[in-house]
Amino acid sequence: MIIRFMLNNMKKNLDADPSDKLSDVLRDDFGLLSVNSGCNTGRCGGCTVLKDNIPVPACMVRMFSVRNANILTYEYISTTKEFETITKVLEAMGCNFCDFCKHGKMMTIYSLVINSGQLTDKDIYEALSGNICNCTDFQSMAAGIKLAVNAIKRGKRAERR
Amino acid sequence: MQNGDDKTKLIYYTPDNVNGLLKTMNACKSYRLCFDDLNSVDIINKSALNTPLTKAIYPGYISDLSALKRSERYFEIGPELKINELLKKGATVLPPILLRALTECGNPNVRNILSIGGLICAPKIRNSVFAALSILNAKVEIASYTTASLRFMVPIQQLFKEEGLALLPGEMIIKIRIPYEEYDVDYYNEIQDKGTVITFVGTASTFKSSISICKFAIGNWGDEIIRETEIESGLIEQKLPIPEKIIEGWKEKFTDLFTEKYTFFSPYVQKALTNMFTEFLSRL
Numbered sequence: 001m002i003i004r005f006m007l008n009n010m011k012k013n014l015d016a017d018p019s020d021k022l023s024d025v026l027r028d029d030f031g032l033l034s035v036n037s038g039c040n041t042g043r044c045g046g047c048t049v050l051k052d053n054i055p056v057p058a059c060m061v062r063m064f065s066v067r068n069a070n071i072l073t074y075e076y077i078s079t080t081k082e083f084e085t086i087t088k089v090l091e092a093m094g095c096n097f098c099d100f101c102k103h104g105k106m107m108t109i110y111s112l113v114i115n116s117g118q119l120t121d122k123d124i125y126e127a128l129s130g131n132i133c134n135c136t137d138f139q140s141m142a143a144g145i146k147l148a149v150n151a152i153k154r155g156k157r158a159e160r161r
Numbered sequence: 162m163q164n165g166d167d168k169t170k171l172i173y174y175t176p177d178n179v180n181g182l183l184k185t186m187n188a189c190k191s192y193r194l195c196f197d198d199l200n201s202v203d204i205i206n207k208s209a210l211n212t213p214l215t216k217a218i219y220p221g222y223i224s225d226l227s228a229l230k231r232s233e234r235y236f237e238i239g240p241e242l243k244i245n246e247l248l249k250k251g252a253t254v255l256p257p258i259l260l261r262a263l264t265e266c267g268n269p270n271v272r273n274i275l276s277i278g279g280l281i282c283a284p285k286i287r288n289s290v291f292a293a294l295s296i297l298n299a300k301v302e303i304a305s306y307t308t309a310s311l312r313f314m315v316p317i318q319q320l321f322k323e324e325g326l327a328l329l330p331g332e333m334i335i336k337i338r339i340p341y342e343e344y345d346v347d348y349y350n351e352i353q354d355k356g357t358v359i360t361f362v363g364t365a366s367t368f369k370s371s372i373s374i375c376k377f378a379i380g381n382w383g384d385e386i387i388r389e390t391e392i393e394s395g396l397i398e399q400k401l402p403i404p405e406k407i408i409e410g411w412k413e414k415f416t417d418l419f420t421e422k423y424t425f426f427s428p429y430v431q432k433a434l435t436n437m438f439t440e441f442l443s444r445l
């Protein structure tokens with residue numbers, strides 16, 4: 001059946017089986033290889049995408065629930081200004097993610113930074129608990145995320161002036 | 162309601178309201194209700210899960226099923242309300258043990274997809290929420306298409322029978338109602354054993370330095386919730402603080418349950434549950 005939805009802010013009409021997994025469709029039909037299917041049970045966080053600006057594991061989302069939704073993947077967010085700021089700050093803090101968790105973690109961090117105000121270590125730990133990988137230590141990641149939130153706020157204020 | 166579209170022999174419906182859903186369920190007899198959080202939940206019979214999916218109904222677009230309402234006496238939660246949304250909306254109003262049980266389900270990204278109705282209908286996946294709801298005296302409102310205006314409330318403990326989910330074909334949970342009650346003591350703890358999670362939840366209230374309400378439940382890997390009403394009623398009107406000798410007596414009674422009734426628990430789980438029960442009593 002034809003499913004209409006937004007993918008990376010572009011309208012798409014896809015003839016797909018409604019019971020297909022979103023992660024499979026994104027990889028096979030659209031060639032978005034940043035969506036890594038790891039555990040297929042939503043535990044590893046490798047396939048995290050933003051569905052209406054909320055991070056969800058794409059392996060647990062069926063195509064029938066995607067109708068009229070806006071799906072954002074790593075390919076899109078990596079072109080935004082906010083992403084650039086986040087990456088710079090995280091690199092400065094010494095956070096280098098491995099290839100397995102990088103895309104999923106960055107999707108979660110991006111949504112956390114964009115959608116949240118003041119963040120505590122607890123908030124960050126809780127949000128990142130859905131991305132299982134120990135390649136980077138938590139303390140530097142948390143510090144980097146807090147700095148990124150402040151940097152983006154400062155940037156927005158400067159733009160307004 | 163959208164018309165079903167046929168591809169690879171799958172007919173798929175997305176009703177926009179509860180009446181539309183009931184009509185669709187009435188019209189197509191061998192349907193399967195599909196949700197985000199589980200591959201599919203079959204309410205007709207369990208064996209049909211092994212047969213290929215031909216008619217699917219997705220109730221996720223019905224706004225009535227994802228609402229949270231609060232009245233003077235109770236909360237009403239729509240079964241399709243996502244758990245993270247429920248945690249945000251109900252952070253200050255929902256009972257603490259329910260909030261704790263909900264936060265223990267999966268990780269935050271998964272909780273953006275999980276719905277409370279899915280957890281109730283498939284407690285084998287996660288039983289902590291079911292245990293918490295059962296001691297909060299929650300009820301579910303069920304709508305049925307068989308008689309158009311039939312909507313009835315069922316205590317959540319009666320939602321399961323020996324053969325599984327007690328819903329009949331054509332019936333659908335449309336609300337979960339939790340009475341608004343404040344308890345003096347809320348206790349929640351869980352342990353993991355052989356890949357399963359076993360939950361101990363308890364609530365109690367006191368009046369004039371004696372116990373007026375005492376309820377506890379053990380959520381096990383399965384459809385059943387273990388409630389021991391004999392011990393619960395025995396503890397009511399117990400003077401506070403409870404002397405250590407009396408706590409020891411109740412502890413022995415609680416331990417006896419594992420040798421008489423619940424022999425399937427491993428010695429490690431038995432010991433942990435007994436400790437949790439003692440801790441719960443000592444908090445009163």
